[in-house]
Amino acid sequence: MAHEDYDNDEFYFYAKELSECCGARSMIVRSREGGFVTKNCIACGTPSYIKADDFPDIRCNVCQKLYVIQKHDGTNYYFVCTTCDAAAKVADVVPEWSEKFRRHGIAAFGDDLPNS
Numbered sequence: 001m002a003h004e005d006y007d008n009d010e011f012y013f014y015a016k017e018l019s020e021c022c023g024a025r026s027m028i029v030r031s032r033e034g035g036f037v038t039k040n041c042i043a044c045g046t047p048s049y050i051k052a053d054d055f056p057d058i059r060c061n062v063c064q065k066l067y068v069i070q071k072h073d074g075t076n077y078y079f080v081c082t083t084c085d086a087a088a089k090v091a092d093v094v095p096e097w098s099e100k101f102r103r104h105g106i107a108a109f110g111d112d113l114p115n116s
């Protein structure tokens with residue numbers, strides 16, 4: 001499977017911190033249904049958990065102010081514009097991990113790890 005077709009309508013966000021494993025950029029991806037997101041090393045695909053302050057600076061396309069990263073619903077990360085009172089679920093705007101990384105999965109906190 002080729003993965004060069006990056007020119008579609010999805011957004012690609014990269015974590016501020018480089019991956020611990022390879023020192024490469026980490027793409028923020030949707031890990032599973034329900035809004036859980038991880039950052040996956042683009043060099044080797046290893047996923048890791050992402051913290052709010054590791055999200056890139058993204059501006060609201062309406063008012064151009066920086067989005068705040070918040071767990072708006074208490075569980076999942078959202079890009080929140082406090083000026084426009086708008087929120088976008090991060091998981092809704094990033095690609096699913098399995099579309100880009102087929103070798104690794106990651107379990108959400110509290111989930112049982114699947115038997116491999």
Ligand SMILES: [Zn+2]
Pocket residue numbers: 019021022023024041042043044045046
């Ligand atoms: Zn890596």
Ligand SMILES: [Zn+2]
Pocket residue numbers: 060061062063064065081082083084085
């Ligand atoms: Zn705004």
